[in-house]
Amino acid sequence: MDVLELTAIDRGQRDQVGGKAAGLAALLRLGERVPDGFCVTTEAQHRGEVPRAEVLAAYDRLGGGPVAVRSSATAEDLPDASFAGQQDTYLGVTGAEELLEAIRACWDSLHTERAIAYREAAGVAHDTARMAVVVQRMVDAEVAGVLFTANPLTGSRSETVVDAAPGLGTAVVDGTTAADHYVLDGTDPEERGCLTSAQLTELGDVGERLQHELGAPQDVEWAYDRGGTLWLLQSRPITTLFPAPPQSEKPGPRLYVEFGHVQGMLQPATPMGMSTLKSMLAGMLASFGLTVEIVDIGGRLYGDLTDAMRDPSTRQRLVKLMAVDFGPRAQAAVEHLLNDPRFAPEQGARRRGTAALTTGPKAVAGILGALARPAAARARVCAEIERLRQQPVADPSTTAELLDLVEESGQSSAGLDAIVWPVVSGLLVSAALPPLLKGIASDDEGRTVLGGMPHNVTIEMDLALWQVAQRAMPYREILLHTPPDELAAAHLANELPDIGLSAFLDMYGNRSAAEVDIGVPRWSEDPMPVFTMLANYLRVTDPEQAPDRRFERAAARAEAMLAELAQRARRKRPVRGRLAGFFLRRTRELSGLREAGKFAGLYALRDRRRHLLLIGADLQATGLLERTDDVMFLTLPELRTAVERGDDLREAVAGRRSEYARELRRRTVPVALLSDGTDVETLMPAPASDGHTLTGTGAASGRVTGRARVVRDPASASIEPGEILVAPTTDPGWTPLFLTAGGLVTETGAVMAHGPTVAREYGIPAVICVPGATERIRTGQLITVDGAAGTVTIEQPVTTDVTMNP
Structure with a gap:
């Protein structure tokens, strides 16, 4: 069918009607007030001809008059890609010929340069994109705007943000007018600007209802007509939010600090990798006398440091620990929260679970021994590494025995003290x-x-x-x-x-x-x-x-x-x-x-991975997995059910691979989060900048001027001798690039982390923790890196003949 009424669209018809129409149909099923309308399906677009008779008949059923004609692509309003403004919308369209032309124009907007570039950035294949078109009765709007059920700037799920302006909402969406801005936090809203307190309360209630019913924070377009009636024009997931921390049973707001950026790893971990990392990190922290709850947020490792923040005996020492183990950005975030009354010290005995920043007799003996005889300590480290390298690995004959070995290997800490x-x-x-x-x-x-x-x-x-x-x-x-x-x-x-x-x-x-x-x-x-x-x-x-x-x-x-x-x-x-x-x-x-x-x-990890891949090969051979390495997108308990009961886990793997791919595209990862999803750095004063000088933390001395090379993936990066490497982060897998680089700039890290350490050892200047460096600096720009001052100065804009390298 080429034309469908919005009320006739079923849940499973997204491929026919696109994201916007599917979202409007979902609102109608929830009983929300949505302007009447219909959808010209992707089947008509695929054939290339507007179904004139069907469209005009549907238009007549609306009573004619002005309508809104809006794109509804199959790749639109996705959980991780909104395509906001990438395809066209036409408002106030009146008459048959103008309507038909607007539909054709919406189809054509699927292939504009901006839409193509957006699909490429979002990882959406061009040959999978189809365009439907929504036609709705125009709302004679007195005031209109957008509503976010979570704060898109800070990430806070405890705030609702409303932008509003008189007339149609396009001026707000397009950013062509100074909108009235409201932040609703559950208290009675103040009446000001173009919205009354009653309207703000109604919008807040609608947002809360939609978020609950649709299962995720929502970006909602709305309009009040001249009779004061609220109409919903669109609701889609907010695509820019970093995932919120899991619900905690512990009281009060919680503080979570990310571990990976110091290790040079901002990309998400696979599910199997996450389970392994949790156990490894817990063991490492335990060796320092630390007990920290470790959680998975967006495929990244975060530690709950709230109890240490509230413990009078540890909170000040925690800041010093942050400098070594978490880096300047995390340290600054923790220092900022020391003055927050929600994290005020609580008097009394240390509660169970509080991080104990202490060391035991074994640690003291090990440290003093290394200080007294450093050559002997190094020899023990080298001997243990060589023992591990040459250690024979047994391969049990059955899949169940392989899994037993994998589970046992995750609990071993043999040889730890020697290193x-x-x-x-x-x-x-x-x-x-x-x-x-x-x-x-x-x-x-x-x-x-x-x-x-x-x-x-x-x-x-x-x-x-x-x-x-x-x-x-x-x-x-x-x-x-x-x-x-x-x-x-x-x-x-x-x-x-x-x-x-x-x-x-x-x-x-x-x-x-x-x-x-x-x-x-x-x-x-x-x-x-x-x-x-x-x-x-x-x-x-x-x-x-x-x-x-x-x-x-x-x-x-x-x-x-x-x-x-x-x-x-x-x-x-x-x-x-x-x-x-x-x-x-x-x-x-x-x-x-x-x-x-x-x-x-x-x-x-090498041996554990090898055994897991052997298990994956067996499960692939029996049809329980599509690929051998699908095993990395399962947890050990799930793997046990597959091995023992023959559970088919292909659907679960497919969903996790899609989520993993989505998180791989994420450019920034918060170093510190509150339990409501607030990015702590957004609460801190922004550093002063003249637009040319970016400020970070000096990590390797020296001063160098050279062409920038922005790199996000070291696997395919080409860097010419003397170019300055600009990266989100670096781990040991990046360091061979340093051998030809003239300098290093990163967005995260710590002075003693892998990247800066190697930079110092090669004698190349390095500045770390430069916010937004990979976005604010472009490949080919002449920049000066001053490791002593901790600054990066953009000397000149990029020239048009420079070959760009992602």
Whole structure:
């Protein structure tokens, strides 16, 4: 059927009527007041001719007169993509010929440049998009506008936001007028502007009702006619909100802080990866004497720090802990909330579950032992890593036994002490330096000491890949001009000459970007990112820019600065100066181990992943999964039901893959959330900016000017020597890009996190925690990175002939 009345549309007809018509039909089924209308279906658009007779008959049933003609694409009003304003709407259309032309124009708007670009950004395939058209009786609006049942700026689900203006609502939606703005928080609304208090109360009630009935926060278009009657013109999910934290049984507002950005991982974890990460993180925190509830919000790991915030004995120490373990952005958010009365300290005994920021005798012994004999501590770490690398892995004969082994492996912590306390010792001496050097050295001088740090397994990995690149020089042209995926396939088929890559992957093939997620393929499975990095290395032609030489120069500067600061400290403050000198030396001997703990843990993840994929292969063979790696989109209890009872989980996997893909497209992740979904950073004063200088946190000393290269995925990134890498975040899987970069800018991180650590060790300036860096800086722009000042200055706009690289 080419034309359907809105009242005749069923739930399962979205593909025929598009998102807007389906949403209006849902409102009608709920008994809401919606202007009468009909829909010209996608079947008519597919044929390419407006069904004139049917359309005009439906128009006559409306009584003729002015109507609104609105696009209703199948890819419109989705949970993660609104397509707001991307396709056309025509208001006040009168007469048969004008109506038919407006319908054709709506069809044509499916193929405008802006609609095509939006679909590409939203990951919607062009060949799946179809256009229906909604025709509705015009409302003679006295006042109209939009209603959000959650605050779209802060994310708060406890606030409703209304924008309104006299007349049609298009001026509000299009942003062409200064609308009256109202924020409703459950108290009696104040009457002002173009809406009465009664109308605001009615809108608030409608929003609450729609959110409850439709199951998600809603973006609602509405209008009051000249008789004071409220009409609903549209309701769709708010697509920009970050998911809210799960409901907590604990009292009061809760504070959740995100763990992943410090580890350089903003992308969501797979469900299997999330379950593994939760257990790993809980074990790590327990080793520090911390008990923190860990929750999944939008596929990211968040810790509930509310009890520590309210405990008088821990709240001030918590801020200091944030600087080391969570980074400047999270630290600033926590400091901001210390003055919030909702998180005021509560007197009395520490409640059960409060984070205990203490260390036990085992920790003290481990730390003191590493400080006393750093070489022996490093030797123990290396021996344990090598033991894990060469540890034989057994493959049980049945799927059930494989699953038993997977579950048991998640509870093992063997060898942890041999690694964790030397690593912690390195972190502690690095953290102790700033107060010891206060009044003696600048922050920039202190960071110089951290450059060219030895004993860092990630640096060793990057330099080992550089050596592979040197061996590959005879094949430079082939490696530079063959697509990386083709090279990866040839390597796996043993069709490439020996350049040392197999030996490299034997040592480091268990790594990847987002490597802490067990659901992510390792380099040994898919070496395409490694070939991309090799191509970047092969572009380095200046011997002085060779990564090993850069590292050596950074190390030499660090040793010289160490000697100078130690002497300066002893001269100014003899007693404290000797202690500072000791900590400076121990920093050089132990801080490089900070990557060792994570690297060692990857071997257990490698084995666990291998066993899970074997289970996935068995379930695929029996038809319970579509693909082997679908197993990564299940939880262990679900996997148990599939193995023991034969449950078909393909539908569940498909839904989670879709949600995972949606979250992969998310550009920003809040570092701190309140339990109502409020992004804490939106409550803080915005830093002053002149439009050209962006402010962050200096993380690696130096100053460099160069062309920006904005990169969101390291797997396919091409970066020319000297370009400044601008990224949302970085983890060890990104660090090979640093070997050719002239500088680093990130939106998240911590001074002691992976990216800044490696940047210092290569001697490249780095500024972290620059809000919106990947949006405000464009590839090709000339920028200056000042690691001492913590600023990024945009020197000139991007030129039109620069090749853009996503």
